[in-house]
Amino acid sequence: MLGLQSGQRSTKPQRELSPEEQQELRRKINSRERKRMQDLNIAMDALREVMVPYASSPSSASSSQSHQPGAPPGRRLSKISTLVLARNYILLLGSSLQEMRRLLGEVSIGMGVNTGPVPRLLLTGGWPLISGPGQLLLTQESLLTSAASSSSSSSSSTSSSSAAKCPLLSPGPMEASLAPVQWSSAGASGGPLCPCGVCRLPRFSHSTPVPRFPK
C-alpha cells in the first residue's frame, strides 16, 4: 500500500496489551481476514460456475477442491484464468451485441422502418444481458480467438517479439478489444497454448511475465 505519509500514522503507540490480549486480537484479525478471503473465494466460485461452460474441459467446478488423483479431466479454473475468461466473455458479449444491432439495423432498413416488429430495445441498446450460461453457447475457442484477434489487430505494430501480448493483461481501452465475433464453434482443435503461464489458455501470450513474488 502506498500513500504512506512519511512518519505519521505508521506507529501505533496505544496502550500496552498483555500477551493474551495481543494473541486474542491477532486471532480476531486473522479470522476476519480468513472470512474476507473466503467470501472472495465464494464470489470467485460463483464466477467460475458461470464461466465453466466456456472452460477448456467439462468440469468440476466448484468450491471443494475436486482433485481427482491423477486425472486431468476436470481441472477447475484457477483464479487468474477465471478472471481472464470472464473479461473476455464480457468483451465478447459486447461485440456480439454491437454486431447484432448492426444486423438488425440493416434488416429494419431493408424492410422499411415501420414494418417489422423489430424491438426498439435492440436498436437502442437496451438489450438485456444474457443471464444463463446455457442460453448462449459459445466455445472457449470463440471467446479466446475473438479477443486475441482483436488485440492482434490493435497492437500489431510491435512486431519485434514473436509473441503477441496477452490481451488479457494488456491495459488497452475496452473498445480495442471489441471485434466482430465469429459465432462458429471452431471445434476442439486446440490452438497453441499461451506461453504466458498466467492465463494458460490457447492463443494468448504476453511479453511480461508477472512474478508472483517480485523481489
Added chain:
DNA sequence: TAGGCCATCTGGTCCT
C-alpha cells in the same frame, strides 16, 4: 524436483 496455485498469517494503510 521445480513450478504453479492456494490458504493463511501478518503488518501496514485507509475509511467510517
Added chain:
DNA sequence: AGGACCAGATGGCCTA
C-alpha cells in the same frame, strides 16, 4: 478505535 483492504511471506499440495 475498529474494521476493511492490501500486499508480502510462508508453507502445503499437486502436477508435469
